Amino acid sequence: MKILTSAQIRSLDQFTIQNEPISSLDLMERASNAFVGWFCNQFVNTRPVCVFCGKGNNGGDGLAIARLLSQLSYDVQVVVADYTPNASDDFTQNLDRLKTHLNLAFISSADQFPTLSSQVVCIDTLLGSGLSRPAEGLLAGIIHKINALPNKVVSVDIASGLYMDKANGENDPIIEPDHTVTFQLPKLAFLLPQNVRFTGEWHVVDIGLSGKYIQELPTPYWFTDKKAAEKLIQPRGKFSHKGTFGHALLLAGSFGKMGAAVLSGRACLRSGVGLLTMHAPVCGYDIIQISSPEAMVSIDKNDRHISQFPDLEPYSAVGIGPGVGQEPVTIALLEELLDQVKVPLIIDADALNILSSNRSLLDKLPPNTILTPHPKEFQRLAGESGDEYERLELARDFAGKYQVIICLKGANTAVILPNGEVHFNSTGNPGMATGGTGDVLTGIITSLLAQKYKPAEAAILGVYQHGLAGDRAAEQKGQIALIASDVVENLGW
Ligand SMILES: NC(=O)C1=CN([C@@H]2O[C@H](COP(=O)(O)OP(=O)(O)OC[C@H]3O[C@@H](n4cnc5c(N)ncnc54)[C@H](O)[C@@H]3O)[C@@H](O)[C@H]2O)[C@@H](O)CC1
Ligand SMILES: [K+]
Known part of the structure; x- marks a missing residue:
């Protein structure tokens, strides 16, 4: 609308x-x-x-x-x-x-x-x-x-x-x-x-x-209602197989923050991807294998933080950020990833903070990379704004300047495209203001990118489905009891 x-x-x-x-x-x-x-x-x-x-x-x-x-x-x-x-x-x-x-x-x-x-x-x-x-x-x-x-x-x-x-x-x-x-x-x-x-x-x-x-x-402004979102969902063909739906690579987790990786991975799996490989530090191996048997695991040489990534050739999309921390080894990894990645990319959480404090990396962002900052992360990335109208304009300028897609998270998350379009989301509720729901969003969008959704559509649809799952979860549990795992469990396509 x-x-x-x-x-x-x-x-x-x-x-x-x-x-x-x-x-x-x-x-x-x-x-x-x-x-x-x-x-x-x-x-x-x-x-x-x-x-x-x-x-x-x-x-x-x-x-x-x-x-x-x-x-x-x-x-x-x-x-x-x-x-x-x-x-x-x-x-x-x-x-x-x-x-x-x-x-x-x-x-x-x-x-x-x-x-x-x-x-x-x-x-x-x-x-x-x-x-x-x-x-x-x-x-x-x-x-x-x-x-x-x-x-x-x-x-x-x-x-x-x-x-x-x-x-x-x-x-x-x-x-x-x-x-x-x-x-x-x-x-x-x-x-x-x-x-x-x-x-x-x-x-x-x-x-x-x-x-x-x-x-x-x-108009640059759009509202993603049910009708607009459902139009974006690609039906699955009768003769499709797991190769049809891509292979996602998620670079996530660090010591003490493996939960972020798990949430993100499970959300990715529940959003239709054919195959998922999760790359994690050594400390995450058992955690991922036990919590997410559907995922394959690629293990870093570093015990506690990710410092490398596997050969990118098999993958159709890459997600990086949930729980990764901001260690120098991870900063170096992100720089190398930006140099090498040829498939659609989504960057979240600590990986966004790495961009904010290493601004030369911004120029390396491949076109249509998706960034998913909450307001504080966006402020670190793009600077202060007087009010939310100004912030929206700042985000439009930023998306245009770097040719990226920004999902500015909050009530009515705004998906801002490189051409200046802003798509406000219609789903979601305050119960989702709880740790881990952002990691879930990253997993969903990574999954859609891997399935060859266009980046703009992956962002708009991913944000909508994330909010919808949160609304279903809130109906079951109530907003106060809602946790990020409930959002994963309530994903439905
Ligand atoms: N035929 C139409 O154009 C329709 C209009 N509709 C209604 O009409 C509204 C718009 O009507 P209007 O354009 O007459 O405007 P408003 O009824 O909003 O305002 C009346 C007039 O007051 C003046 N004004 C503006 N700010 C003021 C202020 N702070 N203090 C004092 N006066 C002020 C302006 O000259 C304005 O035209 C819509 O919000 C909607 O409710 C609906 O009936 C749908 C059809
Ligand atoms: K009124």
């Missing part, structure tokens, strides 16, 4: 209005109906509702929603923030459509904010995608009052005061909703952890904006 800027959404609305064609008022009615469909599933009509409206089209949605909900026997109250004499046409028309008996008040001071029982669900339609400056005065006052309530709050399209596609100021007044119900497409703001307070749980409802025009609009 594409993620568009607010300017693109505006032009998409206009295109749909002109070409479907549909009047702007009818499109607002459709959007309001879509919201109400979601709302009725979430809150029964014995819950009283208070709709807070601005005077633009987001406020127009609010008036239409108030009318539709009251037709469905919800007890509805409407508060219009009278912050400007100018109302949008569709707001004014929806005001006319409201039955006069509806409880409606225009307020011009936050002191007139109503007293609400805690049962009331607040619907926030003060400001939507038209936000052009931080909320202030009356709007800011109302936003602060709503945020101070214990009540459930649902924002329509986007929390009032939140920009869709750029950073807000630290003290901007912004609604902190429990839910955001957004129209047609997810918004960039929802995918960045810094905005989690201003997003709540978010949901997309279809309002029939032109699919053809969405296809045409250029």
Whole structure:
């Protein structure tokens, strides 16, 4: 799914209005109906509702929603923030459509904010995608009052005061909703952890904006939903054999960190690879043989750290990093590997830290190498950034400069391609913030690379399946009890 800027959404609305064609008022009615469909599933009509409206089209949605909900026997109250004499046409028309008996008040001071029982669900339609400056005065006052309530709050399209596609100021007044119900497409703001307070749980409802025009609009931002991920999975042919699915080489583990190697190897095996060889220091031999009988083991001459790698000829992909440490022998190994490797490569964990502290190695990265840093590793690699929007730009610059693929790990892991595309992941949960899950991801992606998935697809699909397995694991164990092995055990393709 594409993620568009607010300017693109505006032009998409206009295109749909002109070409479907549909009047702007009818499109607002459709959007309001879509919201109400979601709302009725979430809150029964014995819950009283208070709709807070601005005077633009987001406020127009609010008036239409108030009318539709009251037709469905919800007890509805409407508060219009009278912050400007100018109302949008569709707001004014929806005001006319409201039955006069509806409880409606225009307020011009936050002191007139109503007293609400805690049962009331607040619907926030003060400001939507038209936000052009931080909320202030009356709007800011109302936003602060709503945020101070214990009540459930649902924002329509986007929390009032939140920009869709750029950073807000630290003290901007912004609604902190429990839910955001957004129209047609997810918004960039929802995918960045810094905005989690201003997003709540978010949901997309279809309002029939032109699919053809969405296809045409250029954007670097994408959201990997189930449909997008499933399209990437390559079916297995009837006559395939283990040679069809490649031979992966994982360079992983050191004394005290063999678990990272094991997790990575098991995830690799569970992701469809034909053959797996794990290269480990001497201390890892028994551990790997016993824990992963499906894997072959190549043993280093060094007892505790890897310092060499086997002849690369048999392998169709190489993964390096989980648990390897940063000993000088391992640094030398990485340099030699970068000089020699001719097959797709993924670099993770300590191998990334080696790159950060030996920056001349960055120029040796083969094109389309996949790097999987968490935010701290990325900072070591690419430097500081002021906020997450800046970090994303930094990552796009870095991916372009070195022609690599970056999986910036976190909630909604962002896969950043050398051409600047950013693919946000839709799966995963906070239970996965636990040691070893990154090693699992490395194993999955190594496996896909070995099977000849294109590196960009291996990264996008691998990140998606990793999160999906984590979601399945969380369903079974709960987020708090979840450990990395559960993610491996829940891989399913
Ligand atoms: N026909 C359409 O274009 C549709 C629009 N829809 C709704 O319309 C919204 C966008 O409506 P608008 O473009 O009218 O904009 P908003 O309703 O977001 O804002 C109203 C107007 O307030 C002004 N404004 C911006 N920031 C302000 C601030 N901080 N303080 C005071 N005033 C400010 C701007 O001039 C803006 O146009 C969407 O979020 C969505 O809810 C939906 O009904 C779907 C169809
Ligand atoms: K809103």
